[in-house]
Amino acid sequence: MVDLTLLGCGGGMPIPERFLSSLLINYKGRKILIDCGEGTQVSMKIAKTGFKNIDIICITHIHGDHIIGLPGLLSTIGNSERRQPLKILGPKGITAAVNGLRVVAQYLPYDIEIIEVGENDLELLEGEVLCSTLELDHSSPCVGYRFYFKRNPRFDMDRAKKNDVPKILWNKLQKSKDSINYQGKRYNPLMVMGEERKGIKLSFVTDTRPKDEIVEFIKDSDFFICEGTYGNDLDIEKAIRNKHMTFKESAILAKTGNVKTLLLTHFSPAILEPSEYLTNATDVFNNTLIGEDRMKFTLNFEE
Amino acid sequence: MVDLTLLGCGGGMPIPERFLSSLLINYKGRKILIDCGEGTQVSMKIAKTGFKNIDIICITHIHGDHIIGLPGLLSTIGNSERRQPLKILGPKGITAAVNGLRVVAQYLPYDIEIIEVGENDLELLEGEVLCSTLELDHSSPCVGYRFYFKRNPRFDMDRAKKNDVPKILWNKLQKSKDSINYQGKRYNPLMVMGEERKGIKLSFVTDTRPKDEIVEFIKDSDFFICEGTYGNDLDIEKAIRNKHMTFKESAILAKTGNVKTLLLTHFSPAILEPSEYLTNATDVFNNTLIGEDRMKFTLNFEE
Numbered sequence: 136m137v138d139l140t141l142l143g144c145g146g147g148m149p150i151p152e153r154f155l156s157s158l159l160i161n162y163k164g165r166k167i168l169i170d171c172g173e174g175t176q177v178s179m180k181i182a183k184t185g186f187k188n189i190d191i192i193c194i195t196h197i198h199g200d201h202i203i204g205l206p207g208l209l210s211t212i213g214n215s216e217r218r219q220p221l222k223i224l225g226p227k228g229i230t231a232a233v234n235g236l237r238v239v240a241q242y243l244p245y246d247i248e249i250i251e252v253g254e255n256d257l258e259l260l261e262g263e264v265l266c267s268t269l270e271l272d273h274s275s276p277c278v279g280y281r282f283y284f285k286r287n288p289r290f291d292m293d294r295a296k297k298n299d300v301p302k303i304l305w306n307k308l309q310k311s312k313d314s315i316n317y318q319g320k321r322y323n324p325l326m327v328m329g330e331e332r333k334g335i336k337l338s339f340v341t342d343t344r345p346k347d348e349i350v351e352f353i354k355d356s357d358f359f360i361c362e363g364t365y366g367n368d369l370d371i372e373k374a375i376r377n378k379h380m381t382f383k384e385s386a387i388l389a390k391t392g393n394v395k396t397l398l399l400t401h402f403s404p405a406i407l408e409p410s411e412y413l414t415n416a417t418d419v420f421n422n423t424l425i426g427e428d429r430m431k432f433t434l435n436f437e438e
Numbered sequence: 439m440v441d442l443t444l445l446g447c448g449g450g451m452p453i454p455e456r457f458l459s460s461l462l463i464n465y466k467g468r469k470i471l472i473d474c475g476e477g478t479q480v481s482m483k484i485a486k487t488g489f490k491n492i493d494i495i496c497i498t499h500i501h502g503d504h505i506i507g508l509p510g511l512l513s514t515i516g517n518s519e520r521r522q523p524l525k526i527l528g529p530k531g532i533t534a535a536v537n538g539l540r541v542v543a544q545y546l547p548y549d550i551e552i553i554e555v556g557e558n559d560l561e562l563l564e565g566e567v568l569c570s571t572l573e574l575d576h577s578s579p580c581v582g583y584r585f586y587f588k589r590n591p592r593f594d595m596d597r598a599k600k601n602d603v604p605k606i607l608w609n610k611l612q613k614s615k616d617s618i619n620y621q622g623k624r625y626n627p628l629m630v631m632g633e634e635r636k637g638i639k640l641s642f643v644t645d646t647r648p649k650d651e652i653v654e655f656i657k658d659s660d661f662f663i664c665e666g667t668y669g670n671d672l673d674i675e676k677a678i679r680n681k682h683m684t685f686k687e688s689a690i691l692a693k694t695g696n697v698k699t700l701l702l703t704h705f706s707p708a709i710l711e712p713s714e715y716l717t718n719a720t721d722v723f724n725n726t727l728i729g730e731d732r733m734k735f736t737l738n739f740e741e
Contacts, residue, residue: 180454
């Protein structure tokens with residue numbers, strides 16, 4: 136299962152009731168953070184998430200409301216006694232941005248690897264998570280993230296027998312990623328494991344105008360977290376001008392992309408009660424939720 | 439009068455109950471901000487201070503907890519429709535630090551002038567405030583700030599008569615900083631104004647070990663805001679190691695410097711209730727206050 140904490144659901148600037156864009160993903164105790172607006176570490180403190188096990192930080196784009204919390208968080212992660220390296224993913228320019236911000240966090244007790252994402256998928260968390268990115272349509276280079284949490288197949292005794300795998304290797308092969316040599320023969324894990332099982336697909340898309348490629352990108356996601364900067368349909372001109380979306384536009388993407396659940400986030404600071412506009416989304420896509428700071432979700436593998 | 443809002447009283451890292459080091463000074467509607475830790479703009483939102491009239495931002499040193507909020511605040515000031523230039527003061531290295539952090543706030547609708555402070559006093563807010571700095575003793579270049587808010591002398595009719603100043607110039611000269619030519623003679627404001635009157639002296643000192651020069655620097659301050667990172671006297675070794683002070687050490691400075699009031703701030707995140715240690719300060723200097731976020735003070739000119 137995958138645990139999510141929406142650390143901040145605000146866009147533009149922090150307001151007393153709402154931290155800025157940030158999502159924490161916890162998968163088997165390892166953590167991936169998406170975006171890190173100002174105050175992200177405070178929201179983490181309130182949510183008691185801990186700092187040490189953040190292995191990967193994905194930045195959507197280099198606007199203050201998505202990245203300013205980074206240098207403070209990196210320092211705090213250092214104070215949490217982390218010594219293992221940490222990866223930072225982001226669009227073109229992320230290296231210069233991180234290095235610029237690190238003027239106030241120069242000495243960290245762990246290494247940072249910065250990856251400018253491109254068209255290739257990345258294997259994260261020792262290959263258990265496949266991360267894909269999509270170039271979005273915003274006023275600066277911006278990427279959407281999609282994570283596929285793989286599910287291990289089950290042990291298949293019939294297959295093990297059919298492949299003449301000695302019983303003594305059954306357990307070892309189930310837990311191994313590599314082949315095993317035994318009495319002059321080579322056995323690989325696939326010889327004892329059943330069919331692949333469906334994993335969990337999570338998509339995160341902010342900040343952008345709608346574009347066709349997003350539909351393909353989020354296709355059949357179990358959970359789709361998407362910006363809804365403007366609740367009111369009448370704000371469409373603002374949305375176009377500022378390269379953002381209305382609730383309705385996000386809901387159209389969710390529906391067309393056949394996702395299971397849509398969670399709206401990244402609300403304009405001008406919207407004090409996003410839920411007032413919920414029907415603008417649910418009229419199009421019923422299973423829409425309005426984000427709130429430190430909302431938690433658990434995504435389970437299908438039985 | 440001078441209005442102060444202690445926006446944040448935390449050191450090291452933000453915690454849910456406490457924003458990081460920051461003080462807002464309001465003098466005749468113009469504002470000077472000292473330090474800008476992560477979340478400063480949120481605290482300003484809560485305190486409803488407004489953003490547009492911040493003319494000067496003084497940074498004590500380039501550690502994250504004193505400066506990370508800067509790029510976000512600069513953006514928000516831009517959104518507040520400010521178009522006048524803004525000054526940023528700081529120690530050696532402040533130019534590189536601000537330029538580094540501005541990677542996420544590159545386009546601002548106003549100019550920024552960055553000043554690396556030195557031994558010379560600076561005239562701020564059209565000469566109404568004299569700003570002095572002192573090099574402190576911390577793990578990176580760090581300066582203390584002292585502000586002297588000048589008080590205009592009163593109009594002195596006897597002096598105006600003695601100097602044969604025509605009545606028609608009395609009012610003009612009171613309000614002028616420059617001399618006025620009238621019927622072939624030159625009149626300057628000093629010819630109609632009385633003795634200089636005592637202004638208000640405000641000192642701000644964090645982060646540092648105690649040093650003799652601080653006593654002279656803060657001498658006779660009306661208000662002395664000083665770090666008290668550690669409340670417990672037993673934490674003196676930590677204070678020495680991390681180049682900070684205990685409450686007691688700050689109180690000794692306040693007493694030796696003959697200040698009127700000491701306000702302690704910059705508490706370690708490990709101290710949840712700084713007031714538990716208040717007597718460690720008041721045993722030495724009775725008029726000590728424990729800072730809390732958004733505490734407000736008004737400093738009045740003497741009658």
